[in-house]
Amino acid sequence: MKAIGIDLGTTNSAVTRYDQSRGAASVLANGEGESLTPSVVAVRQRDGSESLLVGRMAVNFAARRPKDTVLSVKRLMGRDYADSDVAQARGRLNYEIVPGDDDDPRAHVSLAGKTYTPAQISSMILEKLKRDATRSLGEEVTHAVITVPAYFRDAQRAATREAGAQANLVVKKIIDEPTAAAVAFGLEMDQQDRRRVLVYDLGGGTFDISILHAVKDKAGNNHFQVLDYVGDSWLGxxxxxxxxxxxxxxxxxxxxxxxxxxxxxxxxxxxxxxxxxxxxxxxxxxxxxxxxxxxxxxxxxxxxxxxxxxxxxxxxxxxDPLVQRTMSLVQDALGRQNLSPDDISDVLLVGGSTLTPKVYESVESFFGKSKVRRNINPMECVALGAGILAGTLNGVECPGCGRSNEEQAAVCEECGHSLAGAAESADAPVIYEVTGMALGIAAVKGSQQDTFVPIIPRGTPYPLPEPMRRSFQTTDGRLIRVPVYEGDSAVASENNEQGVVEYELPQELDVNTRVDVTFNYDSDRIVTVRISVPGTGMVKETTLRTDTHRTPAPEPEAVDDGGIGWREELVYLEAETRRFLQTHQQYIEPAQAMKITRDLDAAQQALSTQDAAECKRMSNVLRSDLFGSGLASQFFLAERAVDGASAPVARSINAAVADVQRSFQQGNRQLVEEQALALRALVAKALEAREVAEVGDAETYEGLLRLLDE
CATH class of the missing domain: 3.90.640.10 (ATPase, substrate binding domain, subdomain 4)
Known part of the structure; x- marks a missing residue:
């Protein structure tokens, strides 16, 4: 087995290998004799034939056909076409970004008339890196450790692993770039040395800040405990x-x-x-x-x-504004750990952009020049750390009997002891990682449907020693619907959807029963979701795949089925949502109100760009705001029901609205919920009489679970 370390970068990629006899890693030159390979793919068409160009050859060809040259594809990895970052990329990159088919929500790229996922493009880069490394080492490369930005979401990490598999590589580990840089730095530490390290990683496309404890034990083994990390996926x-x-x-x-x-x-x-x-x-x-x-x-x-x-x-x-954004994130990272610049012993500069004088001078001014380590090549240190791990990572050691097991094993082959949280093999640096964002579900809390309920909090060490659980109650009907999200916003839809688990409640169980949702998170950052009803045999367990169907990508047609132009529709919804926010803001939870404000800004941006697909997407987002904002949405629907209703019906609805508002002002939460149910029934009856079917779904919870007070 020959293993290499790969820094799969936005602009350039590098390959390293670990020399056991020297106890050090070194960079391997590519087929062109360069230490860095441009992360660029192009297709050259000549005399009816096509040839694939990767790396320097693709860069040299790019000026002739920029539309058939893909660069910075790392920024698209694991993202849906509807992602706002993808919309931004469409306006900035030289090639075409297109939606997948109806069953694939991911963004694709168009290259010489064919469509590819970003993972497929990345696999072409990895294939060249593997081929050049095989030639350099004189034997077939089979395994690799691949680095990713610390703030890569699970879907982006999964896409990176997928790219490695498509390049016929066994991916031993996906490791955060700042952590890999710290591993490279660890070679310079003395025995029993203790450091608190901040890694400032400004690459070609992403920016990461990681704070770690670095310790070298008496045996000379390095231990790295990740305390926290923050980042910006569109700054580099x-x-x-x-x-x-x-x-x-x-x-x-x-x-x-x-x-x-x-x-x-x-x-x-x-x-x-x-x-x-x-x-x-x-x-x-x-x-x-x-x-x-x-x-x-x-x-x-x-x-x-x-x-x-x-x-x-x-x-x-x-x-200067970009550099100041990086320093603002540095302060955020320190603040979350209650640290000051004086509490940091070493600052590692990582990524080619840290060679910019304005950048490293700003970092030195903030921390003090003596703390900033510039003796490790910032262009190579991430790859060097990956190479060290590739050469030393041989499995996990059982805490019971000490036997080395495969990294993917759940229990020890020798004694059956659980390997959850087990340390890496003795030769490898020991890394304790934490979740960068919370993992949870969308649920009903009070009258708010779009509430994010964390199950695994941000900053939780993983793999988990035991699964984490929260309790809920079913709402309407027998359907249990559990949308899983990753993020830090209190508004679920503002976070990143990881998948949806659905389950039909068995007939023998009552509606409105208690349901437990349990999450497990393994060393490969794979989420296992378990839904169960306590005291019964009802259990559903599934492992989320981040490449499965979620929300269909918006279609780029200019006119919808009703004949309403997409621009006119969004103009109407933008005005209606703005009025809704102004009229009912006191009844909207602050996080949801902030989301609506941002959505209105995004709608204005979509109108200014004249992008049909983005305008249609924002129309759907604003509809969700109108009908998914708790009490405020009920009042909005009540307004629609009153408009055109008979005088007695209108009086009943207005009286019910006044009752709810009065109880809300008095802070009587229980009475608000009871009166809101009565209002909902009145509104539904009035709308049904007028055959307003368009809001039918907005009146139900569609299987979402309600959080139990714990």
């Missing part, structure tokens, strides 16, 4: 390039009176030269940007050449 070197690209666009607009901002080829050339200028500005006081024939005017006008200069001072001012 690509964004630094972007501010220079904007500067180039402004120069062209000023000099040639044309706007090249919608030309994909121009944008690709501008980004390539912006990246070169960024590197120069890390060493020099200014950089010249010269792009011959950069833009061909659509009206047949003369070609536009770019000849401009960017100074270090200008560049620092452009990227």
């Amino acid at each position: 070197g690509d964004d630094f390039d972007g501010v220079i690209v904007n500067k180039i666009i402004e120069w062209v607009q000023a000099e040639s009176k044309v706007d090249p901002s919608d030309d994909k080829k121009f944008l690709f050339l501008a980004k390539s030269h912006a990246e070169q200028a960024k590197r120069q500005l890390s060493q020099l006081p200014e950089a010249d940007i010269v792009i011959p024939a950069a833009y061909r005017q659509p009206d047949g006008g003369p070609l536009v050449d770019v000849e401009m200069t960017v100074t270090r001072e200008q560049y620092d001012a452009l990227i």
